[in-house]
Amino acid sequence: MRRVAITGMGVISAVGTGTPAFFDALLTARSGIRAVDIPFPTGTESVLAGAIDFDPDPHFPRARLLTMDRVSQFALVAGREAMSQAGLGDLTAVHNNFAAERFGVSLGTGSGGASSTDVAYTALLEQKVARLRPMTVVLAMNNAIAAHVSMEFGLKGPSSTISNACASSAASIGEAFRQIRHGYADAMLAGGSEALLNRGTIKAWQAMHTLAKPHADGPETSCRPFSSDRSGLVLAEGAAMLVLEEWESAKRRGATILAELSGYASTTDAHHLTQPDAQGQARAMTLALADAGMRASDIGYLNAHGTATDVGDVVETSAIKLAFQELAEHLPISSSKGVHGHAMGAAGAMEFIASVMALRAGQLPPTAFLHHPDPRCDLDYVPLTPRSAKGLRAVMSNSFAFGGSNAVLIAKAT
Template identity: 55%
Template sequence: MTRRVAITGLGLVSPLGNTPEIFFNALMAGKSGIRRIEADFAERLDTKIAAQAEFDPLQHFTKHKASSLDRVSQFALYAAGQAIIDAGLDMERVDKSRMGVYLGTGMGGAASVEEGYVRLYRDSAERLKPFTVLMAMNNAAASQIGLEYGLTGANLTYSTACSSSSIAIGEAFHQVRHGYADVMLAGGAEALLTFGTIKAWEALRALASEDKGNASASCKPFAADRSGLVLGEGSAIVVLEDMELAKLRGAHIYAELTGYGSGNDSSHITQPSPAGQAAAMRAALHCAGLIPSEIGYINAHGTGTPLNDPAETAAIKLAFGEHAPNIPVSSTKSMHGHLMGATSAVEFVACVLALTHGAVPPTINLQNPDPACDLDYVPNVGRRGVPLRHVMSNSFAFGGTSGVLIASRVD
């Protein structure tokens, strides 16, 4: 049995705002959420820029509740609640045994882990917070969502670095499509803007240099003068439902999730493989029953690193052949940064809203294109009035795991 899968709810915390519409309006305006880091440890960093979310947990949780949750779980719970409300789900009537949670994260409760190490090794504390393990574990965010709503369906956490949340959404798609669940909350969350995490990324030499004239312009995907990625934080959750059940209850349907492709390059732990990425795109097209010319927009992985951008350009050419130059492709990371395990969920929300609004967000800071990145990367200014029917979201990761999603218009 295979069923059609509807997208009926969106929830989001991001460096560009904490509702999907505010987020998408900022994308279309070419607004950047990248700025200088506001933290006590910032002066000890070589890289002092990041894409931080403006999120006060005490506006959404009691003081007691907030203190028992790592920032990553706070993000995820808020985004999940927003998505449920947006979908119009009556949680008193939903069959909770047929509703589950699939969430992606790269580092889980990074802040709680780091706080524990600081207390032990710097402050010589004899004991840690009682909830340290429960706040730090990678599955904490997904578990907290399940507990909040009493969901007894499948609850799984995926950690495949940058593609974590696209894998989570894709696997949740399978749950609904093949009848294992009627409703799934799926997406990702990440909150890793800690001193230790940023220093580790500095050591890897993958972070962008701060633009001397404008810190907010530091992420430059597909540009000749790009220098690396900019770390971000946030969460995005989508509600996936059996299409017939969604229609029966009169739900607003944003789009249909039609395609999902994944695979592993198995070539190098950090260097991207165009062949592996192209294979995931082809798999998503095959799953959706589409041909390359039917894709109207691609939200690129587009990190702004020297290796990623030409590799993804080559991968799109491999997957789409002669149609590749005709497809608008943009990297919204130029505005919201790289949210690691949450980034592909945030970008999938951008794709769904691009589809519903008929609007393609830009790649900002693309003043000096790299000749090796010669596709239509929608430089600097978004496009409205675009008749989109099928859109693709690309996500590729350290370790080689690719996740590609396709959303389609529902007439």
């Protein structure tokens, strides 16, 4: 089986655009979560969100925006950064180094073009229009993101769109990894995008009673993974993309190899639509270690799924103990969702990039606002401040989703 190199990464998130700004915010626990006023038919409500102040005009011609939902715009901004870092920032560079038919796309999203769907229903039910915009279907369809990304860079290799809720983009990276490892592609642009901060989606999540309440210390501190005073998750938007390529190909063209993607596993709980299962999560971690040819002791940092829900954080703690046994209590772990929120289908890719950046920097991002750990979450969750981790050799990133879909990724230093 072929080795897989990571040669480019890109992020757009509530804490900034670009991987340097993103990782700096994680290390300093600078939150991008805020209260946003949303005009619902029943009146304006203040909603906590990891929202992005984003003007698409500097990035795309107006004519092109007619065919692009916000979710596709995010993916292209992150994809351009990843491709540029990989030295593949234009069509000439791509096609000088790869056959287009051997360079594919693998995207994850939970809700696809949810903003366009919301606009369509608003026009139909509130404005009473007789017809919708002709591009409504292609704006809203989940695979529009992969289509736009492939057209941007002329990529004609394998294409897939994975929608496994919160595990979508981690699974999309893992499946892209397998495409290269087993010889179906030489390179893949993989990751995820989400833009679900619309009225319908927010109301649906409110109905589940899983969203965080504003904290007394300020709205920006309201997402508190593993904390005794956590009250729920905070919805967020954004995108994260990685360039993966066959190891020898990356070396031949002189690319900077950021890390090696060495392990991936996915499992299904077959347990409950919303209640996670520690056994299923632990099995994903154990299988990812086996896939990477590693032992639990090889992992020096774990980026937890850590959504700040009461049940989710406790179950993940139990799962880590099952997978790592006696090593669990000595394993540095953190969740970065406290600062960027839960970007759903983009979360796994965003947090895997955080893990790779921690690996490269030898600095572990903290779990923000963890002043009072939940005694049921009794592992080393790196509270409040970053931790030096010089000599870090391998990292793991967990993504667990409603429906019982689990995906775990492992990267190691080069």
